[in-house]
Amino acid sequence: MKPAAPAMAEDTPLSRPLGSGAAIGLLLVSACAALALFAPLVVTCPPGRLDLAIAWLGPTAGHPWGTGDNGVDVLSQVAYGARVSLGIGLAAVLVSGTFGTIAGAASGYAGGLWDALAMRVIDVLLAFPGLLLAIFLTAVLGPSIPGLVLALCSTAWVGYARLARAQVLALREQGFVLAARALGAGPSRIVVRHLLPNLLGPILVQATFGLPAAILAEASLSFLGLGVPPGTPSWGALVDQGMAHLVDAPHVALIPGAAIALTVLGFNFLGDALRDRLDPRG
Amino acid sequence: MRSDRPAKGETRDGAPRVAAPSRDPLLGVNRVLRKLGGAALSALGATLLISVFLNLVPGDPVEVMLGDRAQAVDVAALRHQMWLDRPLPEQVWFFLRDFADGQLHSSLPPFQERILPRLAEVAPRTLWLAAASLAVAVAVSLPLGVLSALAAGGAVDRMAMGLAVLGISVPSFLAGHVLILLFGIHLGWLPIAGDDARASIVLPALTLGLGLSALLSRITRAAMLDVLREDHVLAARARGLSETRVVLRHALRNALLPILTVLGLQAGGVLTGAVVVEKVFNWPGLGTWLITSIEKRDYNAVRAAVLVFTLTYLAVNLLTDLAYAAADPRVRRPGGSA
């Protein structure tokens, strides 16, 4: 997916008030964060407990949201899964955002051969089916959370890099940068002191959308059987389990599925609101 | 990574700015040649990248085919026949050469299945799925986006855009299974998997199309808002033309170009989304073939499928670019509109 080249874009900001959207977004995101934080208080039994005899059952007193494969408790899986999903999403955004921004800004500032090379790498990654790169990376790295985060970052950084590069290209010719250079500031100082602060707004907006994207991507990988290591409660993995039992135990897939959808929805609403506030071009 | 949905921060971020995605200031033939050269480099890069990965990923076809079998086989001879003992550049060169002259064979023993007929069998199914999904997306999102733009800021607008965000928030594999459950199993109206009946396309196309339409309706809305402010539309309104006429003849027509552009940029997302949707519906297309080829470690098939994915993406992008340049004077003007 290619973001439109931002620096050259002529903006037409959404003019509608996003007050209610932002409120809904904030509500959903805080609900998810609360679930993650207070998971131990919410659940009625630990997430790791198995009991083969009670697999795929509907709600009971001990298991208010029913049980899934091997008798795991759906409520505790969803509650602890919130920690994993949010954690993986945050880590992926942090890593890909940092790396992408630095790579893009450096490439844009340096220009020349280095920039051409970086753009070529980015073009290849854009043309390459992104899911595939993640599939191969998880196959090479094996099932682990750091491996999963790396797989998610493998293409996500490109978006930040393009954004940062375009911003730097626009900013580097502006008065305050030229002035700093004339005063003898080195390139790293100019990038860190003058360019990066100006980049933060758009990057933050991008990150707000990157987080739900990462959560969805983690769920997709889990659906393909390449997600978190087993035993780790994860929404995507729970949906994957439940798929085979949609007819006789639909709650196992639908409850974590709804959790994914609501969290992603919340972040998207929040992102819309943030963009209207933060994006200097807005 | 790009997930199964084409809607990501970057594109949504880009959505309101589609009115002038001007790029290189280069012009005409020079520009096309440069683009083509870049595309060729990207395709080569993708082939190299996939080959590096294929060499890194453990496991080989013989092991996968044999599984836990109680028989001795001559593994070394098979590896030799699969070029697995050759250096990487040589493997890539053999692949490109055989692909170009149509003689590419499966790298699975007995090395007799030809890749291109297989590709010719699966690729049209994915194209068909992509086309049907686009049709669904356009049918849903154009009215939604136009309506939303006309009522900008109102309750209808907010509801329509809320729906759009909801559309990109539900993972497609879940949406797909819910559709299967509802229309395939409970109501029994539609085939739920495979490609055996004409109606088989409906559920996969709906799943992929609804995801796309979320994004498309946002773009439509933004583009319409843009165009509605332009002089000729204001002029048409001033001439007393009916609102329907103004919207359809003057505004929508002009908004279509940016909509198509962003749609073109989504090609990669559509293709990636197809991989997941094909898996959900057992749709025997390029994505399913690619995944099974990875599982079977059919290196030539994986390379060929990735190359086709990449080339399709590049071709759509190039065409979008050229179409845009041809249609929009601002892009043709030296220096662009940046």
Added chain:
Amino acid sequence: MWAGEAVAYAPAVRRTTLGWLVALPLLGCPRAPLPPGTVVLVVESAPETLDRRLALSAVAENVSGQLLEPGLVRIADDGQPVPDLAERFERLDPATYVFTLRPGLRFGDGSPLAAADVVATFASVRDPRLGSPVAPRYAEIDAVDALDDRRVRVRLRHPFAPFLADMNLGIVPARTLAAPDRPDFGRHPVGAGPFRFAAWPDDEHLLLEANPFYYAGPPPIRHLLVATVRDETTRLLELESGEADVAFNAVSPPMLRQLATAPHVKLLRRPGAGTTYLVFQFGDPKLRDVRVREAIADSIDREALVRYKLLGYGEVADSLLPPSNWAHAAQPLRHRDLARARELLDAAGLRAPQGAPRFTVSLKCSTDRFRRSIASAIAHEIEETGIAVRLEPLEFGTFFSDVRRGSFDIASMKWVPIVEPDLLYWVFDSASIPDAADGFVGFNRGGYRNPALDALLEAARVAPSRAERAADYARVQAIADRDLPYIVLWYEDSVAVVRDDIEGLRISPFGYFDGLASARRVSP
């Protein structure tokens, strides 16, 4: 089109990639209808070839070996080789056998099958130019000669009892072997089986027809379509809807439960010959201690796993060889005993520090949803002894590569149906420990060594009589049960899902397709 060969596309544009791209829109035209009464067999993956000499996948072996190209012998349900195209075989001396062909044998195209075809088939499979992956199985053969038109003599380099089971190699006409690397045979095979090749219009659909020249008479099924459906749910739905008629072992137990109550579908089952097991890596100092292996064996509740995970479609195992095998020797069944498991671990000096696990092992399995779910149940049971288990599901290619190289602590696996007890040599003999030099061919992946066991296994290979072999293997199984290089878990049932208008289908413990030769569709 069914009648034609392969797909109908414009010949002028078939050679180049550009041509293929031009031809794209021409393809995907609707298929011609199937002949009336066609029986549809669904399989999980398409056969890569119909040439038995080149087949690697189970489906290809089954279609080519069981339906199209039978061999001199076939494997009876107890794993013994019995006459097939040969009406009898005799051992002249410990290393020489004579096979006598049935009189009047013909291939599917009507041409006669004679001793010269047998000689040519074995010559071709051993010819390096063919590159047959099964060639090493015939390495013990010194010479194959025709004594006359119906008698073939096979001389071995040295006495080697297991070789008879490999004489099921499909016999093909000598005239098709003129060029040993002729690639077309696998697409248009000719054999002497109950069915013969009709058409293979695309990868997913292979049409066979009754062979009028089959020695036991043509089978009642006139047309058999082998349809590939890769997705399990789709296979299930096609069987429920009647689009498919037969599936052998292509539906996992959770789905079988759903089929058991479906109308117009019946389940045929018998004990299967595939063993599910855990294998230990002896390179790990803790797992090398037999008390630790025994503790892990004691921690697993196999009855519960068979009941809840296999839903009863299986039986608890006592030996690597299934009970139906002629060399099976019953061992005492293990039952879950957590207290004993903990005592054994304490005795091995692996006490748990306060609140921490005794030690951590990794358990590798494949990412297949069903296998992964079973492995996580097993991991959970082992953890109750105080050992921490790190479950590592790996995509199949990666998993199998790791296992072959011995890169695991514990791996959860399943043997394909076991035919020849010589498998025990490949699995437990120290000569079968895989290493890089031999391309990791051995199956003793845990690196287990026991000289007493080696001697028995090697004796059984050359033992003159079946009774003596059985005695050797009985002692081997007792030692394996004590040493526990493997924990055998269960044998999964061989299950055929069949539409209720199909009668007379015989199911094989090995999942072979040969039972189709006796099946018929009764009119509704």
